[in-house]
Amino acid sequence: MKKKSQSRNTNDVQYTQSYISLAIVGFDKKTVLIETLDEKQPKGSMKNAIVTTLDLRQTIRCSDRDGSMTAR
Numbered sequence: 001m002k003k004k005s006q007s008r009n010t011n012d013v014q015y016t017q018s019y020i021s022l023a024i025v026g027f028d029k030k031t032v033l034i035e036t037l038d039e040k041q042p043k044g045s046m047k048n049a050i051v052t053t054l055d056l057r058q059t060i061r062c063s064d065r066d067g068s069m070t071a072r
Contacts, residue, residue: 014053021049 012025021036034053038045 016049016052017045021045023049023053
């Protein structure tokens with residue numbers, strides 16, 4: 001009998017600035033993707049999204065609510 005592999009969500013998805021900016025943190029692959037749709041002040045929005053994403057306390061607060069994912 002084959003053992004089912006348990007798939008865990010290891011990505012943390014954060015939206016900031018009323019869904020203008022998006023950050024995806026991939027814990028398994030150790031990647032961070034940050035995007036913004038702000039056409040008026042893209043540099044400011046990108047800076048804000050980067051700072052928010054890299055703030056560990058913010059990452060922990062926004063982590064998966066069911067406790068299946070932890071910030072590392």
